[in-house]
Amino acid sequence: MEFTLKEQQEPPAMFASAFLTTTTTTKPQDGNTPDTPNGKQVSDFITVQSLTNFSAMTGAIVAAWKALQLTEWGWTDERTVPLVACWLFGIVSVLISELGDWRKVLSAVFVALVNSLVLFGAVIGAVEAVGLKT
Known part of the structure; x- marks a missing residue:
């Protein structure tokens, strides 16, 4: 069995990251999450x-x-x-x-x-x- 790490995506552009926060996949509307390596980016407006x-x-x-x-x-x-x-x-x-x-x-x-x-x-x-x- 072989394991490989997924490549990290490039962070969003500076302006776009001002409107995004990292959340977990289980709670995408909760911006109160610790640093998560596999978090997803969502708009701060929907948290x-x-x-x-x-x-x-x-x-x-x-x-x-x-x-x-x-x-x-x-x-x-x-x-x-x-x-x-x-x-x-x-x-x-x-x-x-x-x-x-x-x-x-x-x-x-x-x-x-x-x-x-x-x-x-x-x-x-x-x-x-x-x-x-x-």
């Missing part, structure tokens, strides 16, 4: 993590903001409230990640900042789409 990071967090921040507006504190009506919540989510996301050297930390902070602003836009868009007062 469970992207669903929780954007869809669920949009709803959670809207709900928290609207709950704060039920108080008599005047500052809760400001749009800075969901902006700060989005930034806090980005900060926590960076802090709980195992990133390594300062270059990886710096790039993760940049991506978290951009994603926080996108999340903020989704929160404001969701509030305005359903006609809630902002």
